[in-house]
Every structure is written in structure tokens, then in C-alpha cells.
Amino acid sequence: IDDASPGYASQNGGTTGGAGGTTTTLSSYAAFTSAVSGDKAKVVVVKGTITKTADQVRVGSNTSIIGTNSNAILENFGLLVKEASNVIIRSLGVRKVKTDNGNAIDILTVSNPFLHDHYKASLIGHSDNNKAEDTGHLHITQNNNYYYFLNVNDGINTRQGVQVLIESNAFVGSKEPLYSTDSGYAVANGNDFGDGSNSALAGTLKSAPYSYTLLCSVKVQSAVVGTAGQTLTF
Structure with a gap:
């Protein structure tokens, strides 16, 4: 715990x-x-x-x-x-x-939550106005997360010069599962974009400074939905 x-x-x-x-x-x-x-x-x-x-x-x-x-x-x-x-x-x-919102957050893991019924559930690095404060920070891992919002169009929007590594995700019903705004970048491996596609600018972040094991994207939905969120009981 x-x-x-x-x-x-x-x-x-x-x-x-x-x-x-x-x-x-x-x-x-x-x-x-x-x-x-x-x-x-x-x-x-x-x-x-x-x-x-x-x-x-x-x-x-x-x-x-x-x-x-x-x-x-x-x-x-x-x-x-x-x-x-x-x-x-x-x-x-x-x-x-x-x-x-929060500024200059650093060294963070967000894992296994169920985030639902809000289309702005996770905003990281929101504006150039915070560039001086945020630059060099915002090292964040998100894994095994279940995001749900009915009829939402967006998935991951990388922006403001951010580098994102996106691996083994599954998107359902998202028209823009991964895209760039204001020079955001992404490296995407092994994702299922559903009916959408990846239009993000090619990034350079190809690895993380820690070890982890990936699920295949075809296994993500069954592994995460129903298990993410408040599952601890004691």
C-alpha cells in the first residue's frame, strides 16, 4: 500500500x-x-x-x-x-x-484510476504562460488508466512542445485518439486507435528511465475496464 x-x-x-x-x-x-x-x-x-x-x-x-x-x-x-x-x-x-490546475508538478505516477464523465480529466502542461515554471518538470507516467466519456472526440492531445511516449493503448469511439497542437510530439507503439488515427508530430522520446511490462493493446480493455478505480478492500 x-x-x-x-x-x-x-x-x-x-x-x-x-x-x-x-x-x-x-x-x-x-x-x-x-x-x-x-x-x-x-x-x-x-x-x-x-x-x-x-x-x-x-x-x-x-x-x-x-x-x-x-x-x-x-x-x-x-x-x-x-x-x-x-x-x-x-x-x-x-x-x-x-x-x-497545478503548475510545475514533477515525478508523478497516475495509475489504475477510473476517470469518467468529464472531458477535461487530465491536463498536463496547459499554456505557454507557465513555460518558465513548467520547463524541466512534468515528468509524469500514466498507466492502466480507464478514461470514459460518452461521445467524446479527443483522446490524447500533445501540445506546447511536449514529448510523449504512448504504448499499448486502446481507443474506442474517439475520432482523434492522438494528435498535436502547438508543436506537441509523440512516439506511439503498439496502440489500437479504433476508427481514428495518429496525426501527432513524430517525437523523440523512445524510452523511459524505469522498467515496465506492456500489455498488448488487444488485452487492454479486458484487463483495465472493471479493475481500474477503487478496487482495494481491507
Whole structure:
């Protein structure tokens, strides 16, 4: 539970979250905001749904936040990881949050979530206005993720000079599964683009600095759909 791998989160010494710290199980907003604050190692276990109309709850460094099962949900508020490191968020539902963004995030793995019913579920490197802050950062791995939105046209849009390595993905019903805007680049291997095609500019990122095992694209749908998301139970 307290180890984030594979992906970029395994780099720079790895990501262990609150391993070795105190464990707190809770079900209220007040207890949650208190438990995730500060930089001491800690594991916060969310039991049930916590509802609070609020902005974001700031999460300190060296923190693991884990949901006990599919009923562990944060509703009407989100999480802010700012000027913090070594954070793991796992098997936790988050819904009805305000839209927001983050800058200069680095060394991140997003794995096994079910992201649905929103057509802007993952925006990385959004504007030239943040070029000075973002350049040299935004090293992000996304793997085994299930994105679902009815009648969406877009898949992956690489932009603003970004280099993306895209391997063994399956796209269903996307007219533009992979394309470029504003000089974004991609290397694509072994993907199933469905009825669409890859129109992205050819990139140069051909490998990642960590090891991983790929699923064949024909196996992706059966392996990911139904298993991604809140599947942890304890």
C-alpha cells in the first residue's frame, strides 16, 4: 500500500508516502483535514463518504491517503498537493469538485484510476504562460488508466512542445485518439486507435528511465475496464 511503482514515481529515491508513520482511520471532514496536514510520516485511511462544500484540502509531505473500499469518497472538495513531496493517494473516490490546475508538478505516477464523465480529466502542461515554471518538470507516467466519456472526440492531445511516449493503448469511439497542437510530439507503439488515427508530430522520446511490462493493446480493455478505480478492500 505504501509504495508507488512503476513509473516516474519510482525515480529519485522512490515514493513511499507515509510508510513507517502513524495510521489514522477516519470518516469526518474535520478529522481528515487535521490528519493530512504537516510533513511527518502518516497513513490516513478514509472510511465512508466525507461530504463538505469547500475548496481544497492541503496535503503535507510524507503522506498516504487510502480508501478502505469503493464507498471511500471525498465529495464537494478536492486535494491540494503544493510544495509537498512523497505523497500517495490510492483507492479513493473524488467527485463534484471545483475545477483547478497545478503548475510545475514533477515525478508523478497516475495509475489504475477510473476517470469518467468529464472531458477535461487530465491536463498536463496547459499554456505557454507557465513555460518558465513548467520547463524541466512534468515528468509524469500514466498507466492502466480507464478514461470514459460518452461521445467524446479527443483522446490524447500533445501540445506546447511536449514529448510523449504512448504504448499499448486502446481507443474506442474517439475520432482523434492522438494528435498535436502547438508543436506537441509523440512516439506511439503498439496502440489500437479504433476508427481514428495518429496525426501527432513524430517525437523523440523512445524510452523511459524505469522498467515496465506492456500489455498488448488487444488485452487492454479486458484487463483495465472493471479493475481500474477503487478496487482495494481491507
